[in-house]
Amino acid sequence: MPSGKEIKNSYPWGHDRRFNAYSNYFRGIYGARVQKVSIDAGFTCPNRDGTKGTGGCTYCNNDAFNPSYCEPVKPVSEQISEGIKFHKWRYNEAVSYLAYFQAYSNTYASVDHLRKLYTEALEYPGVIGLIIGTRPDCVDDEKLAYIKELSEKHYVAVEYGIESCYNKTLIRINRGHSFEEAVYSLEKTAALGINTGAHFILGLPGETRNEMLRQVSIISELPLKTVKFHQLQIIKGTAMESEYRNNPRDFELFTWEEYRDFFVSFLERLNPAIVVERFTGEAPPRFLAGEGWGKKRTDQIVNLIEKRLEELDTWQGRLYK
Numbered sequence: 001m002p003s004g005k006e007i008k009n010s011y012p013w014g015h016d017r018r019f020n021a022y023s024n025y026f027r028g029i030y031g032a033r034v035q036k037v038s039i040d041a042g043f044t045c046p047n048r049d050g051t052k053g054t055g056g057c058t059y060c061n062n063d064a065f066n067p068s069y070c071e072p073v074k075p076v077s078e079q080i081s082e083g084i085k086f087h088k089w090r091y092n093e094a095v096s097y098l099a100y101f102q103a104y105s106n107t108y109a110s111v112d113h114l115r116k117l118y119t120e121a122l123e124y125p126g127v128i129g130l131i132i133g134t135r136p137d138c139v140d141d142e143k144l145a146y147i148k149e150l151s152e153k154h155y156v157a158v159e160y161g162i163e164s165c166y167n168k169t170l171i172r173i174n175r176g177h178s179f180e181e182a183v184y185s186l187e188k189t190a191a192l193g194i195n196t197g198a199h200f201i202l203g204l205p206g207e208t209r210n211e212m213l214r215q216v217s218i219i220s221e222l223p224l225k226t227v228k229f230h231q232l233q234i235i236k237g238t239a240m241e242s243e244y245r246n247n248p249r250d251f252e253l254f255t256w257e258e259y260r261d262f263f264v265s266f267l268e269r270l271n272p273a274i275v276v277e278r279f280t281g282e283a284p285p286r287f288l289a290g291e292g293w294g295k296k297r298t299d300q301i302v303n304l305i306e307k308r309l310e311e312l313d314t315w316q317g318r319l320y321k
């Protein structure tokens, strides 16, 4: 078996980072950095408006994850303009942008309404595509046919919140859909040739570490182009915060070191063909009810996990079967 150093230039993703990284994936397609710009287009969610439920997922507080430049009262183009200014100031490098419809369920409206919002985003200079975050139960044939049409001319990905492969967990966190429904929507989307993404939370209550790890073999076989992982963070004001305060023993929140080592094991078993966008989530400390990981930023965490992969001379998919 060659060592990681010997095979580093022959990782199947074609660069020498030890995982199939999202930023490199876009550099590979467009030859330059591509930056996502978040948009809150004023959608709601069937798990909040009464269609499926009113309380939402037990961990949900969208404010904790929305950048400050997103305000649903502002038109999409204004949010993109402010987002581009914000990222230019931070990186001064991006040349192309993806409009990221992020807050709540961004396919939860009529096709006519979606068309208006998505078109406004795609017409903004420099925007080359869309990332559409949504729930698996918020798409249908008509919406997917429209998204497929868009994806023939632009980069378009539908990113589903799946969160866990276990129905017992999905019930417990009040997701309002099953894992099978998520797989159904994912397969339909992928079959149309639309890029698919998914989001999972590691550390949800009621799951053992072994169960969390075993999900990797299920995730590896899903028709996914990209995937995001977050460690569970308890956000103030959520139903999960009360659950946590009443029964802290039911939660096994990861310390940073535990998560780093767990995530390395997870990555080693993950299908190398799946592009990994995030290892962790980063809610601002003022939103956190539990202990955070100090002041580590996302980019520092990525560096630390990559360093760990190097120390252990391992990489994404090394143990993938």
Ligand code: SF4
Binding pocket: 045, 046, 047, 048, 055, 056, 057, 060, 061, 062, 103, 104, 105, 135, 161, 175
């Ligand atoms: S589906 Fe998303 S927006 Fe809706 S309640 Fe759950 S986490 Fe919140």
